[in-house]
Amino acid sequence: MYILDKIKKNIAKAVIQALKKKLVKAADLVYPPNPEFGDISLPCFNLAKELKKTAVETAEFLVGKVSADNIIAVKAIGPFLNFTFNKARLAPVVIEEILKQKEKYGLNKNGKNKIIMVEFAHPNTHKAFHIGHLRNILTGEAVARILQANGYKIIRANYQGDIGLHIAKCLWGVSQLKKEYQAVKSEPIKARAEFLGQAYALGSKNYEANAEVKQEIIELNKKIYNQDKAVMPIYKITRKWSLDYFAAIYKKLNTKFDRLYFESEVFKSGREIVLKNLKTGIFKMSQGAVIFEGGQYGLHSRVFINSEGNPTYEAKDMGLAELQFKEFRPNKILHVVGPEQAEYFKVIIKALEIVRPKTKGREAHLRYGWVRLKEGKMSSRLGNVVLGEWLLDQAKKEVLEIMKGARGPARPAGGPACRTGRLKNKLEVAEKVSLAAVKYSILKNGLDKDIIFDLKESVSFNGLSGPYLQYTVARIQSIMRKSQITNPKSQTNPKSQIPNYKLDDTKEQAIILRLAKYPEAVEAAGRNYDPSEIAKYLFELAQEFNNYYHSAPILKAKTDVRRARLLLISAVKQTLENGLKLLGIETVEKM
């Protein structure tokens, strides 16, 4: 149990003892908006109701009756009972917790013995890979890491659409672009993937504009479902292009999957499940198609098997669920999918629940908002998309420019020279920093919010940004390196030095408190499946550190203070690294 949890528990206990009634729990405690009020606070409104007093009276009544370990002051401010921590005692405890536990600091066991499958990415083959997919992957990966930190066993799954009408549209497009197809065969994988995106857009436009083409594409689709020899070779080749391309992107983003599912492996079983339950009356025939009537549940009706006899996405999902539960027995499956499928998921989760009652409460749609363009809508159908890889490339270019010193604030004469130009691993650093910029700029947003994407504004390298956090870590690394040079014996070993703590500065105390709150951020992020909780926390910590850094000398401080400060900043570094890892962001030694 982390120190803050202990303190909260003790306070709740003390209040219960004072009242001789169990009216308070640790979770009722909140953090005051202003540190002058205290470090933690009990709002007395609910308590007052029970005690038939006003909240102000209740708070005053409790002052003097409540005391707990690590608390040095209790005061009533209006309806709040505020507690002040003994920070001189807290500091070594918190720092020791962090430096001993290292990368394990912040982890908890809330999900012990539970399995959660996080299903994300699921790009469709034969379609462009755009920044919407990027948000999906980054969100899914971060959620997976966060849940892992909360003690769950995680299965990363990816369900890829390699069969269905979109493939037929693309292959029709390819048939119209024979020359280009031949030419692109010898090009790098990226060019081949882009070609498929164009072919898809072409097929899609004609499907809507031209009735004859529409019929041709429908015929082609049937052939693909029937594994017709005439189309299989080109289907297989282009499918592989897409998959190879996706694999390269996953690698770049540092995401791995435990299981890749394909629509082509579940469409048969999905179809069977639906047909079987036609007899039981769960599904019904309607206008030649097999549907699920959602009306009685306040949902809409959806087609599971179309009048051509082909399973739709809905039926495939039935087959997928069956397979997923059979293979991994997850307690929960989180489908990380955009908002456009919100109603869709309600329907299939309901249908699944009726077909397989055991799945009840175990299937969830983890929805995130759109990535929209400032200029308007983005659609792979229309071909006006911002490609995921293009964004990564742009970000990297930008970082290299900054490293050159061509951009950014001008330095006054006499200031230290820009070091980044001399870095040996310049490209590696640029790669990590640009990835951090892109990842953070997406993950800092609340899940439900749409992201209005604009290259200039969205991917930032200063302020609330990934590079800002990396920079903070690099800065601490630098101080620690120098501390070794100036005093090789000053190892940051917590055990031997804890007695020497002298951290009285209010800024230091604020940092200590912030560090102690990290486990709560991990917990909240896990509870809400929300990476932005971590993103916010890290920024606040970094900001507090940077402010502190500018006001307090570390290496030049007196021996005792210097030691204590070095330990403090290494705890900051550790916590930043731990949190960044949950977001999938790597740190660099120098930048």
Place this chain on the structure above:
RNA sequence: GCUCUUGUAGUUCAGUGGAUAGAACAAGGGACUCCUAAGCCCUAGACGCAGGUUCGAUUCCUGCCAAGAGCACCA
């Protein structure tokens, strides 16, 4: 038309049934011969509108307005 999501500063985002609504960017100003200026400090600037519930609403409820999404054989 029905359902869902979102409306907070010039812009992009935080935030909570409670104590003074926080940041970042942009704007304006400033400090350092000092541990990385991708940094630090200061200034200015906001809860879509109208009701309701409540001791208290930016937060919950209702209506309206605005933006986005979904609503039968696409995924």
